[in-house]
Amino acid sequence: MTTLFAVTIDCAAPSTLAPFWCEALGYSVRDVIGEYVILGPKDGADKPLVFLQRVPEPKVAKNRMHVDLHADDPVAEAERLCGFGATILTALQEQGGFRWLVMADPEGNEFCVGTMPA
Numbered sequence: 001m002t003t004l005f006a007v008t009i010d011c012a013a014p015s016t017l018a019p020f021w022c023e024a025l026g027y028s029v030r031d032v033i034g035e036y037v038i039l040g041p042k043d044g045a046d047k048p049l050v051f052l053q054r055v056p057e058p059k060v061a062k063n064r065m066h067v068d069l070h071a072d073d074p075v076a077e078a079e080r081l082c083g084f085g086a087t088i089l090t091a092l093q094e095q096g097g098f099r100w101l102v103m104a105d106p107e108g109n110e111f112c113v114g115t116m117p118a
Contacts (some may be wrong), residue, residue: 004050006038009066010059011107013110014052020106021050023084024069059108067111074101081113 001027011017014037027039027050035054041047042066071077078088085106097117102106104110 004048006051008051008053009067009105009109010053010055011109012054012058014054017052017105017107020084020086021052024081024086024105025050033034066093066109068100069111069113070115071113072115074099074115077113078103 009017009021009076014035015032018037018039021039022028025039026042028042029037030049037052039050039052069077075092077088081103082088087104088101089104089110090102092099093106098114100112100114101111102112
């Protein structure tokens with residue numbers, strides 16, 4: 001059996017992107033190792049880490065995988081995240097009871113903010 005222990009986000013400037021993801025997730029910087037900035041929950045909860053990995057190439061297309069963040073009020077959370085440098089890419093969408101917005105972090109990596117069906 002395997003378990004998810006981390007999500008890695010490729011980026012140009014991990015140290016510059018770290019404050020955004022720390023605010024978005026309630027995480028803090030745990031360590032900096034070479035090309036990685038490692039983020040983890042401030043409260044020590046057993047949640048996956050986030051690795052921000054420096055890569056030399058720029059982002060040129062849609063992410064093949066993305067992070068989905070849960071929020072009781074996706075629109076309010078999207079507005080909060082915009083205050084830290086995110087961009088809203090789509091209006092609120094709904095399908096099968098899921099509600100979400102597609103957003104981008106300050107480097108253009110796509111992610112979603114949404115709710116699960118009731």
